[in-house]
Amino acid sequence: MLVGDVTESVLLSKILPLLDQGGGALLGPGDDAAIVASPDGRTVISMDTLVEDHDFRLLRPNGFHTTGYDVGWKSAAQNLSDINAMGGSATSLVVSLTLPPQTRVDWVEDCARGLAAAIRDLGAAGCAVVGGDLGAGAQLVITAAVTGTLGGRPPVLRSGAQEGDVVAVAGTLGRAAAGLAILEDGRPVGEFGPLGEELVAAQLRPCPPLAAGPAAAAAGARAMLDISDGLVRDAGRIATASGAGLDLDPEVLREYAARLAPAAEQLGEDPMDWVLGGGEDHGLLAAFPRNALLPPGFTAVGSMVSGKPLVTLASRPTALRGWDHFAH
């Protein structure tokens, strides 16, 4: 059955049962708008879009299919990550699907299952899909907006890091980029063994560390963001916003790279490029006061230093840049 064969209300009736209506929803789908609890009188809000052939490919030359489940998962994950990066917890998602009429209805159902699974498996228990929009288009586009609560705490911005702060990472680095390199290589994923499967999964279904954001806020993090465009580029955003240098420790980062080495070797790549430049793992990068106890899941990878608001690697310039949607 194709999307073009059914009405919008039939499609909705297939999707809604797959989406849990718990969490912070005071009123779920079905009216002109939904209502979400904002217990401390503030609402954190963000939005992210995934576009077919730009952010995902439904079918690759090597025969690899990206499933609806993958796309739904990734949409939820990258949105939940933005709330995490403020030190908050997600309370709701609204999701717009633009679907070519030839899209299979079961692909859309699978997408709803992926949304629900990401919310559940990433531990965003307070979050529900409370609404959205369904429409037709030439290209598959999924846009989600996410709301969250700060639980009475101040938000952790990009701008608060101070000279001397410890810079730490939660979550993985470079794995999603390695997975993308494998997908784009053209060889069957199986040739990259179990590590290859894991890296591809990291690209398709990223796992932002959702407990780490609120924990960092509670531990006194002074600046934080999620690493969506690559460590160096996102570190540069903290440096710029905070008006201080950010020096990364290549020794620690080499440990992240070492875990990617077998795949890098098969592809003839330097795994440090993935660690420094790869986005989409949606880990967190945060600056903590020097004497703060790092919360569970965080690893120190550098420090804030005096001087220009630039990112350095053992005090040397870096020349990497991350992803730009239009020019790259």
Added chain:
Amino acid sequence: MLVGDVTESVLLSKILPLLDQGGGALLGPGDDAAIVASPDGRTVISMDTLVEDHDFRLLRPNGFHTTGYDVGWKSAAQNLSDINAMGGSATSLVVSLTLPPQTRVDWVEDCARGLAAAIRDLGAAGCAVVGGDLGAGAQLVITAAVTGTLGGRPPVLRSGAQEGDVVAVAGTLGRAAAGLAILEDGRPVGEFGPLGEELVAAQLRPCPPLAAGPAAAAAGARAMLDISDGLVRDAGRIATASGAGLDLDPEVLREYAARLAPAAEQLGEDPMDWVLGGGEDHGLLAAFPRNALLPPGFTAVGSMVSGKPLVTLASRPTALRGWDHFAH
């Protein structure tokens, strides 16, 4: 200059100054997420998408251009209308633009101006564009999510109407549909005179009556929605959700139709079809207790009646249906 010639951050730097950052924003664009005030501890949220060649046409066979301003306006208007329909006031918009690389940068700037103008001119003073997403795609897609506040009142749902209630409309009926008919006719819009220009404007830049939603809630409206898919279809939603019949008064509706008559005559159409079946004016349809004083801007157009949850016209069945995105 085309979107494909500039980086995402250059494009952002051109758009952001065009968007007012006032309203309920506690933190505007620039971090991983924005923060909006939710003074009564609840947030109303909704989302709507416009897709090129489905919801708007950039260039029509008769040479008529839809501007970025129009698309931005309409996106804001239809989202603001969803908050209005709950009896709330909008506090923020987040907007995702998916842009073909050959889109002109000034088209995008114009779109931002249209968003800002709709917020300002429709009277949504408490609302600001606080964030969003920019990305590339084959087709122009604009998705906005809107948040709002209920100002301490309960929301007005679709489900509360009771037998004997007065059913009333705020805003216009059938004008946007008439405008679309003119645009699709193929003749230059000028041939339809000043009325034609007004009707086309109603299609391109709808003006939901944003003061009327909170006024209706304050006046004790028991059910409400915005008329986005046509009067009969949307009335059917109140009837179904409330479990009562909804009888419309054709005499009153003929007055709405009479204002469209000259354009209908030129097109060989029955203007009552636009009044009964046309959506996109984003007026409000609400049910009030029989003795309630209707707030300014509302006109009684019918009543809730006993019997099956169907819409009737002077007690006779209606056979019209509104817009469906996939099957129509």
